[in-house]
Amino acid sequence: ELAFVVDASGSIDAEEMRLQRQGYADALADPQVIKAVTSGFLRSIAVSYIEFAADGCVWQHVGWSKITDTASAQQVGARILAAPRDFCSGGNAIGDAVAFATKSTLENAFDGTRKVIDVSGDGPDTTGSIPVEVARNNAVANGFTINGLVIERPSMPSLPEYYRSAITGGPRSF
Numbered sequence: 001e002l003a004f005v006v007d008a009s010g011s012i013d014a015e016e017m018r019l020q021r022q023g024y025a026d027a028l029a030d031p032q033v034i035k036a037v038t039s040g041f042l043r044s045i046a047v048s049y050i051e052f053a054a055d056g057c058v059w060q061h062v063g064w065s066k067i068t069d070t071a072s073a074q075q076v077g078a079r080i081l082a083a084p085r086d087f088c089s090g091g092n093a094i095g096d097a098v099a100f101a102t103k104s105t106l107e108n109a110f111d112g113t114r115k116v117i118d119v120s121g122d123g124p125d126t127t128g129s130i131p132v133e134v135a136r137n138n139a140v141a142n143g144f145t146i147n148g149l150v151i152e153r154p155s156m157p158s159l160p161e162y163y164r165s166a167i168t169g170g171p172r173s174f
Contacts, residue, residue, distance in 0.1 A: 001045070001046045001047075001048075001064075001105050001108065001110050001112035001114070001115045001116070002045055002046070002047050002048075002116045002117075002118065003047075003048045003049075003050060003101040003104065003105055003116070003117045003118070004024050004047070004048070004049045004050065004080075004118050004120070005050050005051075005052060005094075005097045005098060005101050005117055005118065005119045005120070006020050006021070006024075006049070006050065006051045006052070006120050006121070007020070007051075007052065007053075007092060007094075007119075007120060007121030007122060007123070007151070008051035008052060008053050008057075008059075008085065008086065008087075008088075009052070009053040009054065009088070009089075009091065009092050009121075009123065010053070010087070010089050010090075011092075011122055011123055011153075012121075012122060012151075016122065016151055017085060019151070020120050020151070021080050021081055021083070022081065023120075024049065024077070024080055025076075025077030025078070025080050025081050026077070028047065028067065028073040028074075028076055028077050029070060029073045029074050029077055031070075033073070034069065034070050034073060037067060037068070037073075038068070038069065040113075041113055042112065042113060043068065044066050044067060044068040045066075045067050045112065046064050046065065046066050046067070046108065046110040046112060047062070047064070047065055047067055047076055048060060048062060048063060048064045048065070048101070048104060048105070048108070049061050049062035049076075049079070049080045049083065050097060050100060050101055050104070051083070051086065052092070052093055052094065052096065052097035052100075053086070053087070053088035053089070053090070053091075053092070053093070054088045054089060054090030054091045054092070054093055054127050054128075055090060055091070055093050055096065055127045055128045055129065056088070056093075056096075057086070057088030057090075057093065058093070058096055058097050058100045059086050060100070060104060061079075061080070061083035061084070062076060062079045062080055062083065064104070064108040064109065064110060065079075066110070090127055091123075091126035091127035091128075092121065092123050092124065092125055092126050092127065092128075093125070093126075093127050093128030093129075094119060094121065094124075094125040094128070094132045094135075094167065095125050095128050095129075095130035095131050095132035095133075095134060095135040095136075096128040096129060096130055096135070097119070098117060098119065098130075098132060098135035098136060098139060098146065098167075099130045099135040099138070099139075101117045101139075102117070102135065102138060102139040102142065102144060105117075105144070106142065114145065115139075115142070115143055115144045115145070116144065116145045116146075116147065117139060117144060117145070117146045117147070118146075118147045118148075118149060119146060119147070119148050119149065119163075119167055120148075120149035120150075120151065121149075121150070121151060122150070122151035122152075122153045122156075122159070123153065123156065123159070124156075124159070124162050124166070125166065125167075132166050132167055133166055136166070136167060136168075136169045137169070139169070139170070140169040140170045143170075144169075144170050145169070145170035145171050145172055145173050146167060146168050146169050146170055146173055147168060147173055147174050148160075148163030148164065148167045148168045148173075148174070150163050
């Protein structure tokens with residue numbers, strides 16, 4: 001079970017939004033990814049696409065979808081690319097988004113062998129009802145792996161280290 005948790009805050013411009021969405025769509029349909037998916041124990045993965053911005057702004061644009069082959073991967077990728085762009089100003093509620101992804105994964109209809117949340121963004125957790133470290137620790141305690149995919153922001157050269165220390169966690173996280 002793989003939840004893509006994507007920064008859609010005001011600091012993300014149209015090119016960065018396209019970078020995130022296209023990157024996930026391309027990755028899902030990559031022949032090496034399809035080979036890994038179809039040769040795994042369950043021969044499939046379940047994917048969800050979630051965007052976040054400020055407090056109260058978490059949107060699940062693509063609900064949990066099963067990928068079993070190239071066609072289903074391309075269909076999910078097309079839905080990611082076609083998702084509306086919701087706007088919400090006021091910062092990054094990464095903790096709320098991770099908590100949402102955790103709850104959504106635990107409550108979905110799938111029972112995967114791994115539970116993974118990929119968080120992409122260009123800034124730190126700045127707002128929301130749940131600090132990201134608390135949400136991360138809860139997810140890890142429930143067997144999740146959380147990965148961080150940092151969008152380079154010259155004004156925040158220490159952002160990769162922040163993601164490593166505050167966001168990522170669990171087995172084989174990066």
